[in-house]
Amino acid sequence: MTLSAIRLLAPQQSAQSIEHFCQTRTDLLTPFSAAALEFVETLSRQLLREPAFKAHPEMIALGYWLRKANISRLAEQAAVPSSVISHAVRLPRGLVFHVAPSNVDTIFIYSLVISLLMGNKNLVRLSSKSSAQQQLILQVLNQALTALPDNPISQSLLVVTYPHDDGISRTLSGWCDARMLWGGDQTVGYFSSLPVRPTAVDIKFANKYSLALLSAEAVLAADDAEFTKLVRAFVSDTYLFAQQACSSPRSVCWLGDDNIVNLASAKFWPAVNSAVSQYPHGLIAADFMQKLVFVAEHAIGYQSELSPVDSDLTLTVLNTALLGLIDTRDHCGRGTFLQSAVSQLSELNAVLHRGVQTLTYFGISAVELQQWLQAGVPGLDRLVPVGQGLDFDYIWDGVDLFSSLSRLVTIR
Amino acid sequence: MNNLDFFYQQQSPYSLAAAEKQLALQQHLNALDAHHQQHCELYRRIASSLAQSGWFGQQVYLPVRLFKEFELKSVTQDDVFKVLTSSGTTSQQVSRIVLDRQTAAHQSKVLVKIMQHYLGVQRLPMLIIDHPSVVKDRLSFSARGAGILGLSTFGRDHTYALDDDMQINLERVQAFIEKHQGKPVFIFGFTFMVWQYFFQVLQQNGQRLDLAGSVLVHSGGWKKLIDIAVDNSVFKQVALDTCGIQRVHNFYGMVEQVGSIFVECPHGYLHAPDYADIDIVDAQTMQKMPFGQQGLIAVSSVLPSSYPGHRLLTEDLGTVFGEDDCLCGLNGKYFHVHGRLPKAEVRGCSDTHAAEVKS
Numbered sequence: 001m002t003l004s005a006i007r008l009l010a011p012q013q014s015a016q017s018i019e020h021f022c023q024t025r026t027d028l029l030t031p032f033s034a035a036a037l038e039f040v041e042t043l044s045r046q047l048l049r050e051p052a053f054k055a056h057p058e059m060i061a062l063g064y065w066l067r068k069a070n071i072s073r074l075a076e077q078a079a080v081p082s083s084v085i086s087h088a089v090r091l092p093r094g095l096v097f098h099v100a101p102s103n104v105d106t107i108f109i110y111s112l113v114i115s116l117l118m119g120n121k122n123l124v125r126l127s128s129k130s131s132a133q134q135q136l137i138l139q140v141l142n143q144a145l146t147a148l149p150d151n152p153i154s155q156s157l158l159v160v161t162y163p164h165d166d167g168i169s170r171t172l173s174g175w176c177d178a179r180m181l182w183g184g185d186q187t188v189g190y191f192s193s194l195p196v197r198p199t200a201v202d203i204k205f206a207n208k209y210s211l212a213l214l215s216a217e218a219v220l221a222a223d224d225a226e227f228t229k230l231v232r233a234f235v236s237d238t239y240l241f242a243q244q245a246c247s248s249p250r251s252v253c254w255l256g257d258d259n260i261v262n263l264a265s266a267k268f269w270p271a272v273n274s275a276v277s278q279y280p281h282g283l284i285a286a287d288f289m290q291k292l293v294f295v296a297e298h299a300i301g302y303q304s305e306l307s308p309v310d311s312d313l314t315l316t317v318l319n320t321a322l323l324g325l326i327d328t329r330d331h332c333g334r335g336t337f338l339q340s341a342v343s344q345l346s347e348l349n350a351v352l353h354r355g356v357q358t359l360t361y362f363g364i365s366a367v368e369l370q371q372w373l374q375a376g377v378p379g380l381d382r383l384v385p386v387g388q389g390l391d392f393d394y395i396w397d398g399v400d401l402f403s404s405l406s407r408l409v410t411i412r
Numbered sequence: 413m414n415n416l417d418f419f420y421q422q423q424s425p426y427s428l429a430a431a432e433k434q435l436a437l438q439q440h441l442n443a444l445d446a447h448h449q450q451h452c453e454l455y456r457r458i459a460s461s462l463a464q465s466g467w468f469g470q471q472v473y474l475p476v477r478l479f480k481e482f483e484l485k486s487v488t489q490d491d492v493f494k495v496l497t498s499s500g501t502t503s504q505q506v507s508r509i510v511l512d513r514q515t516a517a518h519q520s521k522v523l524v525k526i527m528q529h530y531l532g533v534q535r536l537p538m539l540i541i542d543h544p545s546v547v548k549d550r551l552s553f554s555a556r557g558a559g560i561l562g563l564s565t566f567g568r569d570h571t572y573a574l575d576d577d578m579q580i581n582l583e584r585v586q587a588f589i590e591k592h593q594g595k596p597v598f599i600f601g602f603t604f605m606v607w608q609y610f611f612q613v614l615q616q617n618g619q620r621l622d623l624a625g626s627v628l629v630h631s632g633g634w635k636k637l638i639d640i641a642v643d644n645s646v647f648k649q650v651a652l653d654t655c656g657i658q659r660v661h662n663f664y665g666m667v668e669q670v671g672s673i674f675v676e677c678p679h680g681y682l683h684a685p686d687y688a689d690i691d692i693v694d695a696q697t698m699q700k701m702p703f704g705q706q707g708l709i710a711v712s713s714v715l716p717s718s719y720p721g722h723r724l725l726t727e728d729l730g731t732v733f734g735e736d737d738c739l740c741g742l743n744g745k746y747f748h749v750h751g752r753l754p755k756a757e758v759r760g761c762s763d764t765h766a767a768e769v770k771s
Contacts, residue, residue, distance in 0.1 A: 285695035285708065286753050289727060292698065293475045299461035300454045300482065308464040312697040318461070 003168060009126060010141045010159040018158065022095055022123060022175040027155055029119040031090050031406060032075050036116045039153040041068050042144045043113075052136060057240065058106045058390070059136065065392060066113060074394055075117075078402035088408040092119035093201070094177030096405060099191055100126050101182040105133035107245075110392040111180055111401055116156060118406040123172060124159040170194045178405060181205065203404050205397055208246035208357035209328045212237075212386060213348070216256030216264035216341075218363020230362055231271045233387025237360055239281045240390060243333035247358040247382075247389050250331045252317075253348060254341040255364060261341040269309040269317055276315050276335065287334045288313040294332040298324065307339065326351050345372040352379030357397060360386040413447060414717040416440075416518060416687070425525045425685040426742040430735050433743070437689055440714045441722055445472065448720035451486035455720040467698035473710050473725040476507070476668050485510035487718045498555055498667045507667055512718040519671030519715055522687050526673060527566050530661055531627060537592040538567020539585070539626075541601025541610045543574040555667065556602055559631070562670075567598045578609050582619070589622060596625050602632035603662065607642060607650075614654040624656035631663045631673075635751055644680060664749050668721045672713040674747075679739050681746035688713045690745050692732050693725060695753075706731045706750060727753045 003018055014021070029035055047053060047063030054060070064070065080090055096115045100108035108124065115122050126134060138159065145154050162168050173179060173194040181188045181204045188206045196202065212234065222230060238248050254261040291313050298304045302324025307317040316336045325340040342348050345368065356379035361369065369383055381398045384391065394401050418436060422428060428436065448455045459472045467473075478484065485492070491512045498507040511519070540560055547557045564570055571588040575581050589597075601610065606628070614621065628651060637647070644662065651657040664682050665673035672688035684690045691700045692707040701707045709730040716722045732747040740746075 283696075284754070286727075286755055288695040288698070289475065289477075289708070289725075289753060292725065293477050295461060296458045296475065296478055297481065299457045303457050303460070305461045305463070306465045308466065311466075314696065 003171065005165055006160050006162045006168060008158065008160055009138050010157065011145045011154050012142055014158065016155075018123075018160070019175075021121070021155075021158055022172070025094050025121075027152070028092050028094065028121060029152065029156060031092065031119050032117055033119060035152050036119070036156075037068075037071065039116065039144060039148060039151055040066050040071055040113055042147055043140065044068070046140045046143050046147075050136075050140065056133065056136070057236075059133075061391070062106045062109055065110065071117070074402075078394065078400075080408070084408070087412055088410045090118075090406050090408055092121075093405060093407055094120065095175060096120045096122050096178045096180060097172055097176035098122060098124040098180045099182060099187065100124060101184075101187075102127040102129060102131075105131060105137055107392065108180075108182055109137065111182075111396075111405075112157075114394055114401045115178075115180070115405045116153065118402065119156075120178070120405060121156045122158070123176070124157075125169075125172070126159060126161045128161050128163050130161075166194075176200055178203065180405075201404065203399055203401070205246075207328070207355065208381070208397065209251075209326055209331070209355055210247045210249045210358035210360070210389065211251035211253055211326065211356065212249035212360045212362070212389075213253050213255060213345075213364060214264070214268070214361070214386075215363030216254045216261045219264040219268055220260060222363075227267075227271065230386060231268070231275050233385075234360075235272060235275045235279055237387060237389035238337075239276060239279050239335060242281065242283065242287070243335055245390055248333070249358070249360050249389060250327075250333065250336070251325050251338040251340070253325060254339070255343070255345065256341065257343055258341065265339065269307070269315070273310045273315045281314060281335060283314060283334055290332040291316050291334055291336055294330055294336060297330045298327060298338070301327070301330075304338070322347065322351055326353075326356060328355050345369075346375065349377055352377060354379055357381045358389055359383045360389045362386045414444070414514060414518070414714075416522075416714060419686050419714065420521070420525070422686055425522070425529055425687065426683060426744050428686045429743050433686060433689075437686075437712065437714065441471075441712055444714070444717065444720075444722040447717060448486050448722070452484055452720050454482055454484055455486070465698070468693065468710070468723075468725075469700060471723060473693070473723045474720060475725050476666065476727065479507040479509060479668055479719075479721070480505040483508055483510065484721075485719050487512045491718070493718075496558075496667050496670065509667055509670070509721065510719045515716055515718040518717075522671040522685075522715060523562070523673065524566075526675060526685055527563070527629075530629070530659075530675060531566055531598055532596075535566060535568045536596055536598035536627075537569045537571075537588070538564065538598045538600065539571050539573055539588055539623075540564075541573045541599065541606045541630075543576045543578060544572040545576050556605075556632075559602070560600065563600045563629070567600070573601075574605075574609055580610065580613055585621065594625075596627065597623060599623065599626050599628040599657070601628075601630055603630045603634060603647075604632060604636045606630050607637055607647060611647075611650045611654055615650060619654070621655045624658065626655075626657055627659045627661065628657050629661045629663065629675075631665060633751075634749070638751060644676075666711075666724075666726065668724055669711055669713045669716065671715050677738060677740035677742055677746065681733065681738055681740070682749065683738065683740075683742050683746050684744040686744070687715060690730070690732060690747055692730060692747075703732050703734050708753065709747075709749065729753055 044063050044066035173196050177200050179196055179202050181191050185207045188204045295306055298318055302320050304318040304320035304324050307319050309317045314335055318338050320338050320340050322340045325338050359380055449459055462472055493511050493513045493516050496509040547560055573585050648660050651660050662676040663673045674682040676682050689712040691710040693710045694701050694707050709726045709728045712723050729750040730747050732745050735745045736743045738746040
């Protein structure tokens with residue numbers, strides 16, 4: 001076994017070997033330790049202060065999420081319920097091995113921070129393909145660690161990278177108490193095949209698919225300000241990562257009868273089109289080629305029809321029967337929407353499955369949504385208003401990360 | 413179906429001037445649109461989806477990639493004569509092009525018409541810049557092997573310039589030259605092979621071969637050469653310096669449209685023959701672009717009736733410079749190919765592991 005191919009990215013220097021770091025458990029912190037809180041606060045300040053991040057809305061969003069006020073709120077939500085607290089104590093799991101996704105660069109920070117807050121030690125593996133965002137994140141992590149030379153958090157965090165190597169991945173997997181797998185189905189499947197200790201847990205975030213649900217009536221009734229806000233929110237949910245984040249809606253399902261759906265759709269898409277034309281979507285020729293291929297693939301698979309909403313391919317809408325609404329296999333993202341309609345929420349059940357994650361909604365009441373869910377729905381992990389599709393929640397894909405990354409010791 | 417007599421009756425494959433050509437070509441392509449809609453359900457679905465799009469001026473151009481994902485054919489299984497496949501050396505998937513006897517016959521006939529325009533009707537002694545085993549193993553037949561075999565019908569006394577270890581067999585080449593001294597010779601090879609294993613080796617060793625009066629035809633893309641800063645003019649200069657070759661014809665073609673190839677004229681432009689056409693498309697709007705602008709290459713051909721490949725959008729970039737007014741005197745649009753479309757960045761919750769293993 002050789003770990004020499006592992007490159008340390010943060011902290012910039014470490015006195016202990018990777019093996020020693022991974023094997024030692026005597027230096028675990030406790031949940032919501034002062035050390036972790038101080039580190040997270042520093043990280044937040046660095047993110048919000050660094051001018052280089054102004055151009056990256058996802059970095060700014062991360063900075064706000066890490067602010068003291070938000071973390072305090074999370075701590076309250078994550079607190080052990082009073083009915084349990086009298087006979088249980090929360091402690092960290094131990095070593096958490098994080099396998100970060102290659103491209104939505106910020107998302108692993110959220111789960112890392114939750115893990116740090118729970119008192120775990122963390123070994124993070126970043127993709128060996130470096131990106132500009134990855135560099136910025138490492139820079140901020142290292143700045144925060146340097147700014148707090150005496151904070152013991154630097155003993156709880158190792159960020160590394162290594163080229164694909166079965167031996168290394170197997171060794172690291174064998175050392176951890178929890179493994180956090182971000183990535184596509186293939187990455188998750190690959191790491192799942194490498195054993196962890198019998199006492200360890202896996203938390204898997206595989207490929208997911210998301211959609212938007214819009215009330216036709218509400219879209220038609222929306223006044224100018226409300227409508228403009230909706231359109232902007234929809235565009236930022238979908239064009240920020242070129243619609244390739246798991247929680248970016250790739251389909252739009254209208255709720256309403258055919259005639260009002262047609263009217264609402266005719267109001268909605270031209271507005272989206274003009275908002276998109278001002279949005280720095282970054283799509284290039286190869287992206288448009290992908291879209292053309294997808295239009296053909298979807299037509300072959302579902303006899304969908306391209307809707308003439310746009311004179312160019314920045315926005316592409318395909319009208320499809322409900323059966324073709326969710327295409328988890330081929331959907332290319334990049335501003336491509338599969339469009340269909342239902343007259344009642346329960347009709348949507350026919351196409352939902354465990355691979356469907358986020359439903360962003362507009363004009364539908366929480367009560368209606370609750371009733372629909374409570375009657376039993378075969379998919380969906382989160383329902384959020386349009387505009388919050390990309391927000392991170394400590395409950396992700398149905399998993400409460402605070403409880404998954406800690407353990408409750410009972411005492412009677 | 414698919415009577416090409418009008419085109420075959422022309423004096424040369426570059427006879428038709430723009431007005432007459434576009435009329436005949438579009439009429440023929442429109443008939444193929446209808447034919448494929450009727451006989452290929454998958455094509456019909458795509459055409460139906462795009463009906464309202466306004467893309468490509470209301471015509472349907474299939475992205476070539478679709479032939480890697482689907483078997484698109486407009487003939488019944490009984491009429492399948494053979495299936496062409498692309499090389500697939502770098503990508504996992506290969507294109508599958510279904511031919512019936514008629515389409516295959518048209519492909520051969522048109523290729524003959526075009527090649528004879530440059531080589532004459534007599535078969536010339538042929539020097540192949542490759543090694544002989546590239547065509548031996550028919551089971552693992554590469555696109556390179558298929559290309560060599562296809563072009564071999566235009567030559568005789570086929571002689572391979574390289575040995576299996578890719579070294580030039582000078583003895584064999586010299587014997588070939590002496591045998592055909594003073595007569596025109598046909599040289600064929602893939603662009604990169606010709607450069608890497610022939611011209612460059614001769615140049616480095618300071619060797620000179622007397623192949624003056626011969627015609628070099630080569631194809632296969634410039635990507636590897638552009639990476640090492642070799643363009644068409646450098647290539648031609650070295651052909652002249654090392655072998656005295658004055659006539660060099662690159663050609664652009666693809667397995668999805670075999671036969672109606674685009675051959676380079678003496679002025680360095682690729683030309684559309686009467687049987688085919690080329691357009692440049694803006695990817696963002698899927699609209700045809702005016703002459704002089706760079707964009708995606710869209711190719712049309714009147715040959716394919718067994719598969720819906722008569723109008724295709726490639727992933728190559730090019731520029732059309734004009735029509736019928738090239739200094740070489742040939743009719744048809746003339747153009748340059750600039751290379752492959754740069755790949756899109758992978759974003760989103762993607763597969764780190766898979767991406768790293770592949771690369």
